[in-house]
Amino acid sequence: MPLESLPSDLVSFDDQDGAVHLKVDDGLYPLEAVYAAAYVFIDRCYVLLDKPASGQTRVTLSAKKGTLAGDAARELVGEFSNELLSCAWRSQIARENRATIEAVTAQALSGARGAPSLEELEAFDFSDDAFEDPLGIAMSWEEKYAKKKGDPKATAPTPNDEAATSSVTKPEAGK
Amino acid sequence: MIELRFHRELYDGKSVDEALKIFGPHASFEQAEETAHWIVRLSAADGAREKRVAGELSNYALGLTIAAQAKKLGRAEKTTATAKQEAK
Numbered sequence: 016m017p018l019e020s021l022p023s024d025l026v027s028f029d030d031q032d033g034a035v036h037l038k039v040d041d042g043l044y045p046l047e048a049v050y051a052a053a054y055v056f057i058d059r060c061y062v063l064l065d066k067p068a069s070g071q072t073r074v075t076l077s078a079k080k081g082t083l084a085g086d087a088a089r090e091l092v093g094e095f096s097n098e099l100l101s102c103a104w105r106s107q108i109a110r111e112n113r114a115t116i117e118a119v120t121a122q123a124l125s126g127a128r129g130a131p132s133l134e135e136l137e138a139f140d141f142s143d144d145a146f147e148d149p150l151g152i153a154m155s156w157e158e159k160y161a162k163k164k165g166d167p168k169a170t171a172p173t174p175n176d177e178a179a180t181s182s183v184t185k186p187e188a189g190k
Numbered sequence: 191m192i193e194l195r196f197h198r199e200l201y202d203g204k205s206v207d208e209a210l211k212i213f214g215p216h217a218s219f220e221q222a223e224e225t226a227h228w229i230v231r232l233s234a235a236d237g238a239r240e241k242r243v244a245g246e247l248s249n250y251a252l253g254l255t256i257a258a259q260a261k262k263l264g265r266a267e268k269t270t271a272t273a274k275q276e277a278k
Contacts, residue, residue, distance in 0.1 A: 046200075047263075050256045057253055064200045064252065066226070072200070077245060096214030 026092055033082035035092050039072045039099065048103035049074065060091065092168050193243045193257050195227045196251060203228060205254035217243045 046154045049072055053062045063075040076091055196206050206228050217234040244254040
């Protein structure tokens, strides 16, 4: 028996068993998405999966208590379809980001191994730049304020000078 | 009597067996095999109980199958990550 406002070739309602059958295309919804959606509904209803044909999975949902009526069946199958779509989308995102997740996990695991051994430190190439610094922010204090040759006025400021120029004059009390 | 057909591509055989052990005291079961399905025929004291046990059994078998699949997937991912780390 078809359910109102739902495609009859995909959804059918068995009023004798009080169960609703939903056909799922494996090309659109991977098995892991079907499993994930079924798992969400396990506590609400009885879920049975089957493969009536290759490339197709049939999901049977039946009520745990009482029997499914028309509206309740439509609501249940609608919620299941939405959950299935959500699970399929999440599964696709996970698949696309798998390489990134694995890279981050591998880095985290290698970082958790602890301090490097002397052999590893010996083999480490320190000539590599630590990071890119296009704005020159990482320039050392000596490089930045070095005394230029032939400029008698230019003197390298001390850290105290730097602090004095950047300090803010405090307002006097009572004014 | 209710017949449950668990497709081999969708259900893990060990999970179905484990579910049958759990629900053994609640109904009497008869097992059979087909090329694509594991078949379980169950009978209980009355129709309502039969229906309930059948539903709970299929949910339990599905839950165990999903857990087994997740474990398998996790193990495969762990192996891949370890292999990549070793390659570095």
